[in-house]
Amino acid sequence: MIAALLAAFVRLFTGVQARWIGCTPGAMQRVYFANHTSNFDFLVLWSVLPDQLRKRTRPVAASDYWRAGRLRQFLAESVFRGVLIERKKVTRANNPMDQLVPVLQGGDSLIIFPEGGRTSEPEMRPFKSGLYYLGKAVPQVDLVPVYINNANRVLPKGELLPLPLLCSVIFGEPLRLEKSESKDAFLTRARAAVEALIDL
Amino acid sequence: MNLLGTDREMQILGAGALAVLLIASTIGFFLHLRVKSEEGRELIDNLNARIKAWWVMTIIFFLALATGVIGSVILFCLISFLALREYVTLTPTHRADHRALFWAFFIITPLQYVLIAFHRYGIAVIMIPVYAYLFIPIRNVIAGEYKDFLARNSKIQWGLMICVYFVSYAPALLLLDVPGRAGQNGKLLYFLVCVTQLSDVLQYVFGKCFGRHKIAPNISPNKTVEGFIGGILGGVLIGTGLWWITPFS
Numbered sequence: 285m286i287a288a289l290l291a292a293f294v295r296l297f298t299g300v301q302a303r304w305i306g307c308t309p310g311a312m313q314r315v316y317f318a319n320h321t322s323n324f325d326f327l328v329l330w331s332v333l334p335d336q337l338r339k340r341t342r343p344v345a346a347s348d349y350w351r352a353g354r355l356r357q358f359l360a361e362s363v364f365r366g367v368l369i370e371r372k373k374v375t376r377a378n379n380p381m382d383q384l385v386p387v388l389q390g391g392d393s394l395i396i397f398p399e400g401g402r403t404s405e406p407e408m409r410p411f412k413s414g415l416y417y418l419g420k421a422v423p424q425v426d427l428v429p430v431y432i433n434n435a436n437r438v439l440p441k442g443e444l445l446p447l448p449l450l451c452s453v454i455f456g457e458p459l460r461l462e463k464s465e466s467k468d469a470f471l472t473r474a475r476a477a478v479e480a481l482i483d484l
Numbered sequence: 485m486n487l488l489g490t491d492r493e494m495q496i497l498g499a500g501a502l503a504v505l506l507i508a509s510t511i512g513f514f515l516h517l518r519v520k521s522e523e524g525r526e527l528i529d530n531l532n533a534r535i536k537a538w539w540v541m542t543i544i545f546f547l548a549l550a551t552g553v554i555g556s557v558i559l560f561c562l563i564s565f566l567a568l569r570e571y572v573t574l575t576p577t578h579r580a581d582h583r584a585l586f587w588a589f590f591i592i593t594p595l596q597y598v599l600i601a602f603h604r605y606g607i608a609v610i611m612i613p614v615y616a617y618l619f620i621p622i623r624n625v626i627a628g629e630y631k632d633f634l635a636r637n638s639k640i641q642w643g644l645m646i647c648v649y650f651v652s653y654a655p656a657l658l659l660l661d662v663p664g665r666a667g668q669n670g671k672l673l674y675f676l677v678c679v680t681q682l683s684d685v686l687q688y689v690f691g692k693c694f695g696r697h698k699i700a701p702n703i704s705p706n707k708t709v710e711g712f713i714g715g716i717l718g719g720v721l722i723g724t725g726l727w728w729i730t731p732f733s
Contacts, residue, residue: 299569404579440579445586448565450573 287363291338294331298324298438298451302332305484306457307428309334313393314426314458316341317415319408319478320397321436328435328451329395330364341393344384346371346401371400381417388422398474402441408479411471419461419470426458429474431481454481491667493729497674501542508535527692534688538681545677549670554601556655556673561597567647568593575639580629584620588640592616593648600656608656612649617641662731671729678726683719690714 294300302309318329326343333341347368350360360366367387369380387394396418398411419427431454439446456477461470512532519528548559572585592612599608621637629636657672691711699707727733 434573437573437577440582443582445583447572447582447585448569448589450569 287338288335290327290363291331291335294327297446297448298328298435300328300332300451300453302453302455303484304455305481307426307455309337309455311336312426313340313388313391314428315388315393315415315418316395316428316430316455317398317411317474317478318395318430318432320399320402321404321432322402322439322441324435324439324446324451325397325402325432326364326395328438329430329432329453332453337393340391341395342367342387343395344369344380344397348372367394380414381421384414384418385421388418388425394418398471404436404441408475411475413467413471415474416461416467416470419459423461427460427474428458429456429477429481430454431456431478431484433482454484456481491671493668494671494674497671497678497729498546501546501678505535505539505542508538538685541681549673553655553658556658557597557601560651560655561594564593564597564648564651565589567651568643571643571647572640575643577639578629578632578636580627581624581636581640583627584623584640587619587623588616588644592619592644596648596652597655600652600659603659605656605659608652612644616644620644665731672731675723675726675730679719679723682722683715686718687711687715690718 316329318325326345330338330341330343343364343366345360345364345366345368347370350356350366350368360368367383369383370378371380374380384394396415398415399409400412401409403409415427418425432451433454434449434451437447438449438451459474459477465473512528512535515528516532519525544559548555568589572588577585596608596611599611620640621633624633624637654673654676657676658669660669660672662669687707688711691706691708691714694710694714695706695708697709698705699709699712
C-alpha cells in the first residue's frame with residue numbers, strides 16, 4: 285500500500301519514462317543491474333516496474349547506510365523489502381551471496397548496483413564481482429542491464445531534498461554468464477551493456 | 485466566485501468552444517474512415533491525438549474558470565511548475581545549483597502565485613525580476629562554486645522569468661479592476677487563451693494544408709513559412725473578431 289503510493293508519487297514527481305528496449309516487462313525472474321549516481325536511482329527503477337513485478341523485486345542495499353536511523357531502516361525493510369548486505373568488511377561469515385542466492389531461489393527478482401556505491405563522476409566505475417557470482421549461482425535467471433538517466437540531478441549525492449526533474453529508465457537486452465567466461469571478461473561485458481544504453 | 489456565472493456572453497463563448505471542438509472531432513472521425521495510405525494514417529492519428537488534447541485543455545480551462553480565481557491560480561501555478569521542470573531538465577545546470585533550484589521550484593514559484601491569489605499586484609510584478617534575481621546569485625555564492633557563475637545564475641533567473649513570471653500574468657488578468665465590468669474578467673483570460681491556442685492550431689492547419697517552405701528545419705522540422713504567416717494572420721483575425729468580449733473598443 286505505502287509502496288504503491290510511493291511509486292505513484294515518484295512517477296508523478298519525476299515524470300519518469302520507462303523504455304523497454306531489450307526485453308518486455310514480463311513476470312519472469314530477473315536481476316536488474318544499473319548505474320548508480322543517486323539514492324533516487326533505485327526509486328525510479330522500482331517505480332516504473334508494473335505493480336505485480338514490483339511486489340516480487342527486492343533491492344540490494346548497503347546495510348551500513350540503510351540501518352543508520354529509524355526512518356531509513358523502516359523504508360528499507362518494510363517498504364522496499366531490501367536485502368541489506370555488508371559492503372565494508374566482507375568475511376566468510378557475512379558473505380552477501382549467502383543472502384542473495386536464497387532470495388533468487390525463492391523466486392524473487394533483485395535490483396543491484398554493481399559499482400558498489402554512488403559515483404559523482406560521469407564515468408561508471410568498474411563493476412564489483414557480485415554480479416558474476418550471482419550469474420554463476422543461478423544461471424537460469426536473466427541479468428538485465430538498466431541505464432537510469434538524470435537521477436543524479438534529482439538528488440545528487442550529499443543532498444537531502446530532491447528536485448522535480450524528468451528521468452528515464454532504459455532496459456537493455458538480458459545477459460547470461462557464458463560457459464567458461466572469465467570473471468573479468470563477464471564484468472567488462474556487463475558494464476559495456478549498461479554503457480551501450482546511454483545514447484539510446 | 486464562479487467566473488462562468490450567468491453572463492450571457494460567457495455562455496456564448498462556452499458554446500462556441502464546444503461547437504469548434506465538435507466540428508474538429510467530426511472531421512477527424514471522417515478523415516480517419518477515409519484515409520488509406522500508411523503515411524496518411526500516421527498524419528490523421530496525430531491530428532486526432534491533438535483534437536483529444538484540445539478537448540482536455542478546454543475542459544480543464546472551463547473547470548478552472550468555474551471554480552473562480554482560486555482554480556485559475558492553481559491551474560496556472562501547476563502549468564508553471566511543469567514548464568520549469570521541462571526547462572531545467574533540458575538546461576545543463578551545475579551540481580552546485582541544486583539548492584538554488586530547489587528554491588526556484590518550491591519557494592519562488594508557489595510564492596508568485598500566492599501573491600497573485602491575494603491580489604498583491606505591487607509586489608507580484610517585482611518579486612521575480614528584482615528579488616528572485618538578487619536571491620539566486622546570493623544562494624549560489626553560498627553554494628561556493630565560482631565556475632560559470634554568471635551563466636549558471638542566468639539560466640535559473642530566465643527559467644523563472646519565462647516559466648513562472650510571464651505565465652503568472654494570465655491569472656493576474658482576473659484581478660484587474662475594469663470600470664463597469666466587475667466579475668467579467670474571466671472573458672479576458674478566455675480571450676488570451678483562445679487567441680493563443682487557435683493561433684497555434686491555425687499554424688498547424690495552414691502548415692499541413694499549404695506548407696511548402698520550411699522555416700527552421702534544424703529546430704522544428706515540420707514548421708513552415710506558410711504555417712507561420714497563416715497562424716499570425718488567423719490569430720489577428722480571431723482576436724479582432726472577439727473584440728466584443730474585451731473592454732477594448
